[in-house]
Amino acid sequence: MKKGYFGDFGGQFVPELLMPPLIELEKACEDIVPGEAFQNTLHELLADYVGRPTPLYLCRNLSKRLGFNLWLKREDLAHTGAHKINNTMGQGLLTKMMGKPCIMAETGAGQHGVATATAAAMLGLDCIVFMGAVDVRRQAHNVRRMELLGSKVVPVESGTRTLKDAINAALRYWIENQRTTHYCFGTAAGPHPFPTLVRNFQSIIGREARQQMMEKVGKLPDYVVACVGGGSNAIGMFHEFIPLDSVRIVGVEAAGTGEPGCYNSAPLNLGSPGVLHGMHTPLLQTEDGQILPSHSISAGLDYPGVGPEHAELHASGRAAYGMANDDQALDACLELTKVEGILPALESSHAVAWVLANKDKIEPGADVAVCLSGRGDKDTFIIEEALAARESKEKRS
């Protein structure tokens, strides 16, 4: 297999000017990351600062109703409220050990931006975060958090002014500032070595989940399920289970409103292969290869591409990729909150929604482990808006 590829997917489709920093990073991945100094420090930070291992919780109430065991891998309980911190602590530490004083990131909903700003504050790095101007307005709370953490937030006014444009701006900034700055990519996507680097830092999710299942019930889960935008929480949850054939792996993409032809965030189900942000992977695009705007109720899934390792798991059939739409995700979010007292992020709610929608197909007594990638406090405003819109629609009809 070609270097940096997962089957046909992946690669390094970047301007030549970005090849030297990517090659430098690749070397750091080989020389620094496996070393004892890096691993010991990261292990300590993950335990005492991030709060790992995160619990694996059996939903007491929902499981009874469903007739099978619904387990939640509680990444929402990690510091800053999502799995993103696993990656940013790793890349932050790597930035330090590469001798670079600055770290830079793109962010959509602001979760990766907050996680990067947090790692930067803790590790003493300068931090700059690119965020689409539309997202800056939608996620004002996270912008404020990043600023309090000492980061500079740059609103991106080009293109659709959302996540993909923030990535474009971040890549441009990196071209000019590669000597001093590490680009802390937020998901297991982009040019090699990011898909592998980010997966390595996130795969602690699945390693812990496997061990916790063995301790609690003495067997592997029958299903592991996670939402997929770029796909970092999902590949983190899945990776440990890929060689274990008895475990069914299910990724859940965001179907948007679910109406035929609507904007969505489901390139594996509804897209076609193309090249964007340094990788060859399924994309939402026109026949001419122009990237289409994506949509999801959850800003964190709102992306027209997907990480190349998911593309390969999809192509090989090792993992199945379903979809959940905005309404299903919202219902799952409300249900989990009311029944279990856990308010999940709208991203993670897509994974829960897939389980609820497929409850009749899942064998009674099965163990289903869902990655609850983040908490939903950040989404309360969007939830209220969506409920109000639903109510006025019901009144009209």
Added chain:
Amino acid sequence: MSAAMIESGLEAAIRAAAKEGRLALVPFLPAGYPDKDRFFEELDQLDQGGADIIEIGVPFSDPVADGPVVEEASLHCLELGVNLGWIFDELAKRKGRYKAPLVLMGYMNPFYQYGFDKIADRAKEAGVAGLVVPDLPLEESFDVRKTLAAGGVDLVSLVGLNTSAERLAEYAAVSSGFVYFVSVLGVTGVRNALPDEMLEHLKMAKQAFDVPLALGFGLKSPEQLVPLKGLVDAAVFGSALIRHIKDGGDSASFMARWK
């Protein structure tokens, strides 16, 4: 097979300028800019105004290696409905009209969706002699280079200030047509001065390549060309030409400044 074995129209055009003791001039204009009709008037003016090669931009929704001026122009052309099919159709209608060989410059995805074999097929009828693809570095370029070569189309390599001697040598082994040297460690069209460090690096690149060297990205005034004589063979203008047209000028008056 070494690309040097095939007679390249791009290389010949630049060598011809050198014989006249001058830098070859390579203007860049996004296809369909400022509108679909005027674009071809501008193309005529560029060709008659002394362009040695003309670069035509293929618009893309996410141009990561371009600055704001080119991006805005490119998105404008997308809104006008410009795509590769239109570009090839229109150029084919004008076959033989231009003295200057044409180069298409654009991002990987639109070319990839159209198909490199189809591009290789249609290049001759459209007068297209080369492609510049900023997000296709050496490692990903081998298959594309081969497909294009079958249609007599050069894949122009891009290198920059941070390209090591080793990588320059690797590019030199596969390059044909000319090589594009990106003048500053930044995106197109946002810088004023030419850094000193660049002069050293240009010498290194000139030694590494047999094919001519073109300097691009960020050229603003004819005075900037003076220290480059002997170091490079051609100069590419992108943002400066777009800005000139946007401010009410035309390609003829633009070319007159640089000749």
